[in-house]
Amino acid sequence: MTTRLQAQARPDSLLLNMGPSHPAMHGTIRIMLELDGERILNSEVEVGYLHRGFEKTCEHRTWFNLLIYTDRLNYVSPLINNVGYVMAVEKLLGLEVPERAQWIRVLMSELSRVSDHLTCLAAMAMECGAFTAFLYKMKAREFLWDVIEQTTGARMTTSYIRIGGVRADLHADYEAAVRKGVDETRKVLKDVRGLLDKNKIFLNRTRDIAVMTPENAISYGWTGPCLRSTGIAYDVRKAQPYLTYDRLNFEVPVGERGDNFDRYMVRMKEMEQSLRIIEQTLPALQASAPTVEAGGLEPAEAIRASRTRRPESRVRLSPNLEGSEKAVYPGIMAADKRSVPPPKEDAYTTIEGLIGHFKHFMKGHGLRPPKGEVYFAVEGGNGELGYYLVSDGSDRPYRLHLRGPCFHIVAALEELIRGRYVADVIPTFGSMNMIGGELDR
Amino acid sequence: MPGNFLSTRFDAMLAWGRKFSLFHYPFVTACCGMEYMSAACAHFDIDRFGAGWTRFSPRQSDLLLVVGTIAQKLAPVLKTVYDQMTEPKWVIAFGACTVSGGIYDNYAVVQGIDRIIPVDIYIPGCPPRPEMVLDGLLKLQEKIKTQGQVWRWNKKTS
Amino acid sequence: MEQENILTALRTAFPEAVLDASVPPTDPAVVIRPGDLAAVMAFLKAEPRGYAMLLDLTCVDWPDRPDRFEMVYHVFSPASYKRLRVKAALPADGPAIASLTPLWKNADWLEREVFDMFGVRFEGHPNLCRLFMYDGFEGHPLRKDYPLRKRQPRIPMRSTP
Numbered sequence: 014m015t016t017r018l019q020a021q022a023r024p025d026s027l028l029l030n031m032g033p034s035h036p037a038m039h040g041t042i043r044i045m046l047e048l049d050g051e052r053i054l055n056s057e058v059e060v061g062y063l064h065r066g067f068e069k070t071c072e073h074r075t076w077f078n079l080l081i082y083t084d085r086l087n088y089v090s091p092l093i094n095n096v097g098y099v100m101a102v103e104k105l106l107g108l109e110v111p112e113r114a115q116w117i118r119v120l121m122s123e124l125s126r127v128s129d130h131l132t133c134l135a136a137m138a139m140e141c142g143a144f145t146a147f148l149y150k151m152k153a154r155e156f157l158w159d160v161i162e163q164t165t166g167a168r169m170t171t172s173y174i175r176i177g178g179v180r181a182d183l184h185a186d187y188e189a190a191v192r193k194g195v196d197e198t199r200k201v202l203k204d205v206r207g208l209l210d211k212n213k214i215f216l217n218r219t220r221d222i223a224v225m226t227p228e229n230a231i232s233y234g235w236t237g238p239c240l241r242s243t244g245i246a247y248d249v250r251k252a253q254p255y256l257t258y259d260r261l262n263f264e265v266p267v268g269e270r271g272d273n274f275d276r277y278m279v280r281m282k283e284m285e286q287s288l289r290i291i292e293q294t295l296p297a298l299q300a301s302a303p304t305v306e307a308g309g310l311e312p313a314e315a316i317r318a319s320r321t322r323r324p325e326s327r328v329r330l331s332p333n334l335e336g337s338e339k340a341v342y343p344g345i346m347a348a349d350k351r352s353v354p355p356p357k358e359d360a361y362t363t364i365e366g367l368i369g370h371f372k373h374f375m376k377g378h379g380l381r382p383p384k385g386e387v388y389f390a391v392e393g394g395n396g397e398l399g400y401y402l403v404s405d406g407s408d409r410p411y412r413l414h415l416r417g418p419c420f421h422i423v424a425a426l427e428e429l430i431r432g433r434y435v436a437d438v439i440p441t442f443g444s445m446n447m448i449g450g451e452l453d454r
Numbered sequence: 455m456p457g458n459f460l461s462t463r464f465d466a467m468l469a470w471g472r473k474f475s476l477f478h479y480p481f482v483t484a485c486c487g488m489e490y491m492s493a494a495c496a497h498f499d500i501d502r503f504g505a506g507w508t509r510f511s512p513r514q515s516d517l518l519l520v521v522g523t524i525a526q527k528l529a530p531v532l533k534t535v536y537d538q539m540t541e542p543k544w545v546i547a548f549g550a551c552t553v554s555g556g557i558y559d560n561y562a563v564v565q566g567i568d569r570i571i572p573v574d575i576y577i578p579g580c581p582p583r584p585e586m587v588l589d590g591l592l593k594l595q596e597k598i599k600t601q602g603q604v605w606r607w608n609k610k611t612s
Numbered sequence: 613m614e615q616e617n618i619l620t621a622l623r624t625a626f627p628e629a630v631l632d633a634s635v636p637p638t639d640p641a642v643v644i645r646p647g648d649l650a651a652v653m654a655f656l657k658a659e660p661r662g663y664a665m666l667l668d669l670t671c672v673d674w675p676d677r678p679d680r681f682e683m684v685y686h687v688f689s690p691a692s693y694k695r696l697r698v699k700a701a702l703p704a705d706g707p708a709i710a711s712l713t714p715l716w717k718n719a720d721w722l723e724r725e726v727f728d729m730f731g732v733r734f735e736g737h738p739n740l741c742r743l744f745m746y747d748g749f750e751g752h753p754l755r756k757d758y759p760l761r762k763r764q765p766r767i768p769m770r771s772t773p
Contacts, residue, residue, distance in 0.1 A: 017739055033531055034481055036510040041483045041528065061744035062528045063483055066560035068729075069754055081557060088485035104638060132488070151495035158492075169488055169581055231664050231690060234718035245690060252693040387638040388668075388686060388697065401684065403672055416668040416686070424721045450484060453525075453744060527746045530767050560760050561753055562745075569769040 018057040022047045026054055031438070033062045039136070041449040044426070044438065051434045056427050063449035071413040076102060076380045077176065077373075079410070084170040086415060087451040090129035090394040092121040092161070095174035100255060101389035101400040102176050105382040108352055113301040113344035114178035115256045120191070120294045121165075121173065122256075122391075123287040124157050127198060129394030129446070130238075130280040130287075131157075137277065137443030138209060141218050146205045153201040156194040163190055164336070176380065177353035178346035181336025182303065188295060195288050202284060209277075219273035223429040223441040226271060234421035237396020238283060239445060242268035242275035249392040257297070263290050276444040303341045312361055319362035328358040352380055381408050388416075395419045395446050417451035465603045472516070472542065473598040474504035476591075479515035481535060484522030486549035489581040498584035503591055512538040517594075518571075523551035524564045536571045542604050544597075546590060547573045550580040618661060618696060625655055641697035646683070649700055650710040656687055656696065657715055663687040663696060666712065669722040671730045675756045680704035681732055685712075702732060711736040729754035 022028060032043040041062040047055040067086065071079040083098040084091040096118050103110060110118075131150040138146035158168045163184040165173040173180045184190075209215045225235070227243040240247055248265045250258040266282035268275030309327035310318065330338055337345070339356040346353045354373045359366025372378045384406045390399035396418030403412040422445050430438050480490060494500050494508070509515040512535045524532055536545070547567050550556035553576045555565035567573060574597060577590040622642055623630050629648035644652050656663040667686040674680055679701035688695050702709060711734035712719035723734040724743040731752040734740055742749070746766060751758050 017741075033528060034535055036480075036508075061742075061746070062525055062531075063523060064525055064527065064562050064744040065484075065523055065558045066562040066753065066760075069758075069760055070558065070560050073760055085485050085557075088488060132491075148496055151491060152497065155492065155495075155497045168492075168583070170485060229717075232717045234665055234667060234716065247690050247693075385638060386641075388695070390667075397667070399668060399686070401668065401670060401686070412672045414668070414670045414684075420721065421718045424718050428717075526763065526766055527744075529765065533767055561758070561762050561764070564765075564769075570767065571770075 016045060016057055016059075018045050018047055018055060021055065023054070025049075029435070033059075036140070039442065039447055039449075041453070042423070042447060044442075046435065046438075048435065051436070053430050053433055053435065053438070056430055058423065058426050060423070061453055063453040065450075065454070067415070067454040068413055071410055073409065075376060075408045076382070076410060079413070080172050080175070081170070084172055085450055086417070086454065087129070087393055087395065087398070087419075087448045088169065089132045089448060090122075090125035091170050092118075092125040092174060093129075093391060093393050093398065095172065096122055096256075097389065097391040097393065097398045097400050099174050099176050100391065101387055101402050102380075102382065103347075104389050105385060105387045105402060105404060106176075106349075106352055108177055108347050108349055110178055110347055111344055112257070113182075113298070113303075114346065116294050116297045116301070117179050117183060117345070118174055119256050119258065119261070120183075120291060120298065121161065121179075123290045123294075124161060124194070126392075126394055127284050127287045127291075128154050128157055130284045131198070131201075133394070133443070133446040134205075134277060134280055137440060138205075138215075140439045140443050141215060143209060143212075143215065146208055149201045149204055153194075153198040156190075156197040160187065160190045160194050163187060166333070175346070175353070177349065180345075181334075182341040182345050183298065184336065188299070191291060191295065195291055198284070198288060202281065206281065216274065218436070219277060219440050219444070221270065222273045222433065222437050223444075224270055224272045225425065225429065229425070229428075230271065233425045235396065235425070236421070237393065237418050238279045239276055239422050240396065241265065242279045243271035244269060249390055249397050253390070255391060261290050261293050263287075263293075273440045273444045301344060303344050305338055305340050315358070315362050323363060328362060330357055377408055379408050381406060390416065393418055393451075395422065395448070395451070398451075415451070415454055417454060419445065419447050419451050423447050423452060466599075468603040469599045469601075472603070473595040476505040476517045476544075476594075477507050477509040477515040478505055478517040478519045479509055479512050479535070479539070480519045480521055481532065482521045483524065483528065484549075484551065486522045486551070486581040489579075489584055489587065490519070490521045490548065493584035493587040498588065500588065500591065503588065503595070505591055512536075513540065515539065516543050518543065518545045519548055520545065520552045520567050521548045523549075523556065523558060524567055524570070525562050526564055527562075529564050529570055532567065533570050544574045544594060545571055546575045546577060546594060548577050548587065548590070549582060550578055552576075553578055556580060618656075618694070621661065622652065622655070626652055639695065639697055641699060643699045643701070646700040646702055646709050649683075649698075650712070650715075652698065653685070653687070653712055653715055656698075661689070662691050663689045663694075665690055666716040666718060666722070667695065669712070669719060669726065671726045671732055671754075673730060673754065673756045675704075677701070678703065681707045681730060683709060683726075683732070706733070707731065708733040708735055710734070713737055728752070731755065 027048040029046045043059040045057045083094045086094045131154045135147040135150035162168045165171040230243045246265050246267045263286045268279045309329035315328040339358045342356045355366040355369040360370040382404045386403045388401045390397045399416030401414040405411040552567045575590050575594045629645045632643040665688040667688045672682045681702040683700045685698040728742040
């Protein structure tokens with residue numbers, strides 16, 4: 014198959030193929046280079062090697078069911094994808110989410126954002142040769158993932174944020190885990206700054222390489238840390254505040270030159286701001302913490318008792334339903350019965366709860382937003398993560414389209430590496446944070 | 455060739471050498487890559503089992519670790535990489551997408567990499583926890599220990 | 613309200629092209645005739661409207677309608693943080709519309725994706741070829757008449773034991 018690059022190449026230049034099986038991390042992109050010695054004359058980027066048919070598959074799944082697919086889009090910050098999708102559906106439904114659930118969503122989003130930046134910069138540093146930075150950042154990421162796992166049960170693809178709220182309340186010891194995670198991350202960031210910020214080799218490889226002007230960035234549709242590194246301070250959390258971001262104190266770091274080093278610095282500073290946000294959510298979460306009394310009937314006893322009358326005492330749920338007890342439900346799930354499943358105690362012991370549970374999850378019934386379309390965007394790890402949903406009134410989306418931020422960022426790669434050396438491709442591509450799930454969907 | 459005792463001892467020695475020094479080629483595509491990174495790093499160190507050296511060339515590795523969804527577009531690339539590896543080689547299918555296509559049963563995804571290349575160990579999970587990855591690696595080491603080793607003068611040409 | 617300002621401005625500037633400019637409950641959107649897309653977009657991008665960024669470009673397939681393919685554009689103004697949705701409907705046979713590559717650089721890949729998934733052609737696009745799917749793939753996957761599980765393998769698959 015003759016690619017465009019092959020057709021346009023000069024007869025005396027060398028054609029080199031990078032990918033699609035790259036050394037780990039990025040893995041699924043193919044960059045074809047036309048070289049004159051080490052200098053890149055022209056390049057062609059081929060994507061689609063991780064196209065998993067997300068949009069078409071979602072047309073065949075119910076609104077609730079397709080939540081698992083959204084986790085796997087930007088898989089380094091999975092909870093943010095969840096938040097984006099769920100908030101788009103809530104906008105379509107006109108659903109109001111309780112405040113505690115909003116604070117929990119903010120906490121989880123910021124933990125994901127820090128994980129995203131840690132992974133991106135770790136991979137970028139490792140590919141430039143700074144393996145220590147990679148190991149340190151992965152260590153910090155483990156502590157953050159411990160917090161997520163404690164509450165949601167999974168480290169990465171959690172499907173924790175649900176339509177109407179969140180799946181379960183935070184674990185009882187979450188505060189200690191969050192503080193440990195934040196402390197360890199701060200230590201790691203301090204160490205890595207000491208290793209890389211003034212490191213001559215790192216500066217030589219990233220300073221003034223792949224400079225993007227603000228006008229060009231806007232023309233390419235760049236958003237997120239890459240756009241902010243060029244000097245434009247657009248952050249969806251400040252521009253169109255959602256959840257409780259309007260009540261939080263944080264800054265939006267901006268770069269000056271739009272080169273690789275600025276993209277690195279903006280992400281480092283954003284991590285510090287995210288840690289600040291996480292610390293600000295803790296008092297709010299403490300203030301709204303529910304009290305769950307101990308004891309109660311075992312589920313089997315409660316079901317037996319409910320055959321004759323409603324059980325008066327509390328029903329204790331099994332351990333893997335921890336956090337979704339009826340007592341905490343008003344804090345974590347919206348009050349609208351048509352859009353959220355009933356609490357498990359009701360589903361076990363009352364007939365209305367049982368019918369409500371089945372109707373929520375059965376195909377053809379359940380969540381059916383009104384006809385219409387909506388576009389909602391959140392600030393993902395890479396920029397404006399937008400969901401465009403079209404509903405035709407049935408239990409499945411008619412069309413679901415994701416506006417993936419790194420799609421637009423990688424579209425500029427060909428222009429950024431033209432005229433540079435082969436070795437410059439690596440930090441440039443690393444600083445863009447291409448995530449295959451979001452790029453290829 | 456003197457007796458079976460010597461050949462089985464030599465086999466065992468080769469197996470011991472091969473299983474504790476697996477050089478893997480991480481064919482990373484998607485989300486499982488994050489758990490692969492976790493398994494390779496400090497907390498869940500894969501290096502303690504001898505498999506720490508990531509060789510970024512199929513010619514220099516003996517374990518093909520297919521991590522993450524394989525799309526139909528990527529299938530010929532996987533086959534080429536597998537063909538470029540030299541014997542003896544093993545394949546681990548890491549993650550539900552490589553085992554059976556995972557949650558993606560559609561036009562774009564290969565329903566399990568055993569449709570393309572022979573697989574030795576399947577690690578399910580979406581994504582599998584790093585402990586599961588290490589368990590899978592240990593199972594592969596068991597398998598290497600018990601299967602007959604290939605060495606130059608008994609290689610079957612078939 | 614600002615949303616109505618831009619819709620009124622559009623209606624005054626392009627009286628025949630704008631088919632519907634209402635503010636539905638969720639976001640401001642305007643439906644235009646496909647032939648006037650380039651003019652409307654240039655109008656929106658220029659100052660003082662200032663919708664300098666093309667956020668997104670996609671298509672929705674309505675097989676029961678005579679104008680089957682509905683192109684959807686989202687534009688954004690970084691100065692005033694306003695978004696606007698522009699829609700244009702294309703007929704079922706030979707759907708084609710002007711390309712936005714002269715105005716925005718990311719239109720290049722976005723339009724290639726829509727061509728790949730839906731089969732809509734973009735006039736004036738420098739290199740209109742498939743983006744996600746591979747050479748030899750027949751059909752356009754996101755159309756409603758393409759079955760979800762119809763696989764077209766690139767290499768022969770082994771039979772699993």
